[in-house]
Amino acid sequence: MLETVAAADAVPLAVVERSGFVESRHVGIAVVLAPDGTEAARHGNADALILPRSSLKPLQALGSLTAGAALEGAALGLATASHSGTDRHVAVVRDILDAAGLTEDALGCPPAWPGDTATRDELVRAHAGPSRLRMNCSGKHAAMLLACRASGWAVDDYLDPAHPLQAHIREVVERMTGEKPAVTAVDGCGAPVYAMSLSALARGIHRLGTASERSPFALHRSAGTIVRTVGENPWTIDGPGRPDTVVAEQLGVFAKGGAEGVMVMVAPDGTTVALKMLDGSGRAASVVALQLLADADALSATQAADAASRLALTVTGGGHDVGAIRAAIGQ
Structure with a gap:
């Protein structure tokens, strides 16, 4: 059976300190690409297979966009998102579905409560329950449905x-990462997710994050549009006060977290993690x-520290x- 990195090939990446005592450690693997795409640093076995989970969404959104989904502005941002399910997010997902001539019943993602606590509290007070629209992947799914309508599928x-x-999405992923998936798995939202090396994921995200809207290649023009659009609408990628949105708002860094401890970031100069x-x-x-x-x-040490201070990192x-x-x- 294929599997992810072994413990012996991982390295310490973070600690949890309580009253000056290191209570827990997080080990893992990481790779850093320079602005020109060459490898600048690696920690642990970065060639090990991983499932990117939601860190794959920017490439999946690129697939939907190039398959004909007419997405721009907040709608394109939601296609890349693991959104927190606020009413503002849901309104955009509904707009995408309306454009496809579909209702939320067409969404293949499971019903879920919103990640945003205030929104969830409002729903509970209104005696409402989980819904497919509130599920954090609903924007990705709505974009996929719109692409299907546009292509007659x-x-x-x-x-x-x-x-x-x-x-088509798999082909786009292969072109951007330069690697054929080792395994096709089922993500938490029900969509296919592909096992690939961490290095391949870094390459794919670097190519997306450094793509130009003036490129002679349509795929790269579309990739550049995705990154610019998320930068202009950082609330779409995650949610108010949440990590990916904070990093985008404060630093102009394109960030996309994924389940099971996956993270990708592209700095304004193209450096990719x-x-x-x-x-x-x-x-x-x-x-x-x-x-x-x-x-x-x-980034400067001050920039990194200031952004980190806005994340939920305090031990109480x-x-x-x-x-x-x-x-x-x-x-």
Whole structure:
């Protein structure tokens, strides 16, 4: 059976400190690409296979866009997102479905509560329940449905790996990463997700993050549009006060986290980070990625620290701050 990186091939990436005591450690693998795409640093076996989970969404959105989905502005941002399910997010997803002539019943993602606590509380008070629209992947699914409508493909089975849309997305992923997937798995939202090396994911995200809208190649023009659009609408990629949105708003960094401790970031100069926490926890992923960008001089130490201060990294005890989650690469 194929599997991800072994413990022996991972390295320390972060620690959790409580009252000056290192209570927990997160180990994993990471790779840093320079602005020109060459490898600048690696930590652990970056050639090990991973499932990118939602960090693959920017490439899946690129597939939907190039398959004919007429997406721009907030709608294109939502196609790349793991959104927090606020009413603002849901309104955009409805707009995408309306453009496809479909309702939320066509979404193949499972019903879910919103990740945004205030929105969830409002729904509970209104005696409402989980819905497909609130599921964090609903924008990606709505974009896939719109692409199917544009190309004349069936929508009932749009998540089947053999469906023309999924075949197209897989081809786009292969072209951007330069690697054929080792395994096709089922993501938490029901869409196909592809096992690839962490290095391949980094290459794909770097190519997307550094693409120009003036490129002679349509695929790269579309990739450049995605990154610009998310930068102009950072609330779409995640949600108010949430890590990917904070990093985009404060630093202009394109960031996309994925389940099971995956994170990718592209700094404005093109420096790219991809990492995977071996234990599957994502709580330290953003701060580690920021530190790796700072180590590569793509961000200043002050910029990285200021952004980290806005993330949920504080360890509390008795209602007081007693420690923090921090990057500890190689320690």
